[in-house]
Amino acid sequence: MQIKVAIVDDHSLIAEGVSNMLRYNAEMEIVAAYQDGKALLDSLPERMPDVVLLDINMPGIPGDELAALLKRQYPAIKIIALTSFDNIFYIKNMLQQKIDGYLLKYVSRDTLMEAIRIVYEGGTYLDETVSRQIKRDEEITKRQKEAGTLLTKREKEILQLIAEGHTSSEIAEKLFLSKRTVEHHRESVLAKLGCKKISLLIIKAKELGLLY
Incomplete structure (x- = not known):
């Protein structure tokens, strides 16, 4: 039994290239290639694919919304995001829609076919x-x-003010503390985050999401 595959991508050259990669595989049948999500939805359930290869950035219905809609209305359809976006924001957003796979567009023919087989079988x-x-x-x-549990509430507060460019004297005045106390907290934050310089401390604090 052939695996029925649909492609949803507004770039016709990409859709055609993917179709050509799969066309001569006896295991798979290209049901259709659609340029947007509405065209795919309009074809369902008459032309029901087993697997949808879905771009993320498309006109009309965005890829994440289309994935969520398909999973609600046609849960049997397997969805593989096939995109050029490798940013973690896009990855996490699509995975939250319960898609079955995530591939980048420069993927090889063998990898693409393997991915289709695996998700079709429930993986x-x-x-x-x-x-x-x-x-x-x-x-x-x-x-x-x-890091969030490592620093005290006061240390986080002082770290934020340091990142905003305030001096120890200014921080002391803002928080009604002595300058000596502020400098003690400053040294404590540096030690806990393993930094010797304020510039490196700010960089690390940003990486750890400790600043807002």
Whole structure:
């Protein structure tokens, strides 16, 4: 039994290229290529695909909204995001829509076919670059939580004011503390975050999400 595949991408050259990659595979049948989400939805359920290869940035219905809609109305359809976006924001947003795979557009023919087979059989497939991005994001989130619990409320407050460019004297005046107390907190924050310079402290604090 062939796997029925639909392509949704507003770039006709991309859609045609993907179609050509899969056309001569006996396991797969290209149901259709659509330039937007509305065209796909209008064809359902008459032309029901098993797997949809979905671009994210499209006119009309955005990829994330289309994915969520398909999962609600046609939960049997498997969805693979096929996009040029490798930013963690897009990755997390699409995964929140319960898609089954995430691939970047420079993927090889063999990898694309493998991903389609895996999601069709009920699995999940993530591009290696995407997997690394997710792992990196998880590590950053973990460090943020650790740093957040490491600093006291007062230290976080002083860290924010330092990042805004205030001197110890100005911070002391704002928080009704002695300058000596502020400098003690400053040294404590530097030590806890493993920094020797204020410039490096601010960079690290931004990376850890400790500043707003």
